[in-house]
Amino acid sequence: MCAMTSTKSRIATELERSFARQGFAEQGVEALRAEADVSLRTLYKHFPSREAMIIGALEHRDRTYFDWLAGGAAEGVDHVLHPLVRLGDWLGEVANTGCLFLNALAEYPDSAAIAAVVKDHKARLADEFRLRLERVAPGQDTRDLAATLFLLHEGMTQAARLQGRERATEAAMRAARAALAAEDIR
Amino acid sequence: MCAMTSTKSRIATELERSFARQGFAEQGVEALRAEADVSLRTLYKHFPSREAMIIGALEHRDRTYFDWLAGGAAEGVDHVLHPLVRLGDWLGEVANTGCLFLNALAEYPDSAAIAAVVKDHKARLADEFRLRLERVAPGQDTRDLAATLFLLHEGMTQAARLQGRERATEAAMRAARAALAAEDIR
DNA sequence: AGGAAAGTAGAGTGATCGCTCTACTTTCTG
DNA sequence: CAGAAAGTAGAGCGATCACTCTACTTTCCT
Numbered sequence: 001m002c003a004m005t006s007t008k009s010r011i012a013t014e015l016e017r018s019f020a021r022q023g024f025a026e027q028g029v030e031a032l033r034a035e036a037d038v039s040l041r042t043l044y045k046h047f048p049s050r051e052a053m054i055i056g057a058l059e060h061r062d063r064t065y066f067d068w069l070a071g072g073a074a075e076g077v078d079h080v081l082h083p084l085v086r087l088g089d090w091l092g093e094v095a096n097t098g099c100l101f102l103n104a105l106a107e108y109p110d111s112a113a114i115a116a117v118v119k120d121h122k123a124r125l126a127d128e129f130r131l132r133l134e135r136v137a138p139g140q141d142t143r144d145l146a147a148t149l150f151l152l153h154e155g156m157t158q159a160a161r162l163q164g165r166e167r168a169t170e171a172a173m174r175a176a177r178a179a180l181a182a183e184d185i186r
Numbered sequence: 187m188c189a190m191t192s193t194k195s196r197i198a199t200e201l202e203r204s205f206a207r208q209g210f211a212e213q214g215v216e217a218l219r220a221e222a223d224v225s226l227r228t229l230y231k232h233f234p235s236r237e238a239m240i241i242g243a244l245e246h247r248d249r250t251y252f253d254w255l256a257g258g259a260a261e262g263v264d265h266v267l268h269p270l271v272r273l274g275d276w277l278g279e280v281a282n283t284g285c286l287f288l289n290a291l292a293e294y295p296d297s298a299a300i301a302a303v304v305k306d307h308k309a310r311l312a313d314e315f316r317l318r319l320e321r322v323a324p325g326q327d328t329r330d331l332a333a334t335l336f337l338l339h340e341g342m343t344q345a346a347r348l349q350g351r352e353r354a355t356e357a358a359m360r361a362a363r364a365a366l367a368a369e370d371i372r
Numbered sequence: 373a374g375g376a377a378a379g380t381a382g383a384g385t386g387a388t389c390g391c392t393c394t395a396c397t398t399t400c401t402g
Numbered sequence: 403c404a405g406a407a408a409g410t411a412g413a414g415c416g417a418t419c420a421c422t423c424t425a426c427t428t429t430c431c432t
Contacts, residue, residue: 024293030418102292108212151357171336179364228409
């Protein structure tokens, strides 16, 4: 049972990496199988369809990314800005092909299962900014600020592909600081 | 000759709409043919491969979008913010499935031809902000601000899919105004 | 030790894919 | 009006796809 769990998790890791590197469209099941280095039967045992493989990869990235965001720590305003800093580091670590969730949503707009995973992930991500703002400015209405920070997070992911990680990170940080300053959070 | 051009353009319009609505992966050539309401032979005459159809759709959207951005007018700071306003209106007009260019880039990361079209489009879009800033604040170094506005443009497109058009537009406008104010452009 | 569970290798299947081709009709132009 | 150019309809082709199945081996847990 323990072996089963670890095998599934290991396959999910490879699925996530494969999809992140090569996109969803260009990857057939056989290519995914080879990347995960398992038999076709085992692959289908854990992920009974190609769509399940996509969802498995997304769920794995969901865990990976929130774990990553939780790393490190900062105080004061930097506590709010920290997710953007962590995103900047993340973009340096992994192959940057944009947001895996939005890419999946774009490719399979008719899949309710995929849409649900994406919406859930993004909702919790937006909430992350709410929680951090609430800690730094308790009681204050920070909904607009949270929406802005979330938008900067999404924009930074995409802009990094087009203008480079450093440039995008700096732009997002500057905009975030300006938005916080405008609301007297410093 | 005139008929040929208009047929090709009409097909490109339908290709763009199809890809925008259903994504790239779920659309086979036969589905595209049906949408454009032409024979398979004619479709392949104008776009000799599926990749050419994708590129044709992107080029068509490139023209459509820049034409759209050129619409309307504003003065002072609003001249700089205008593309974001126009994007907000655009997102209300078309089916919002994110940025067609970034979606294509995500699905076909190995296609140099697609990557070239995307990079070119985004470079000219980034330049649009530079030009507008140059007009409002002549001589000033506005590279950082342009990068920020471009990032907000990209973020707004994505965030609109997840949090709604109005919310995303307002967040982007607030952030843009704060960034401009921080650089004393008003 | 022994049986269940989980793994491997890889051939096979029907469906679908991108694309070509034949045969014919319509539309524009000199 | 004649010929070229551009269109339609749709069968057919080889390749590839997602997925299944058979036959066998290894690993884990009493």
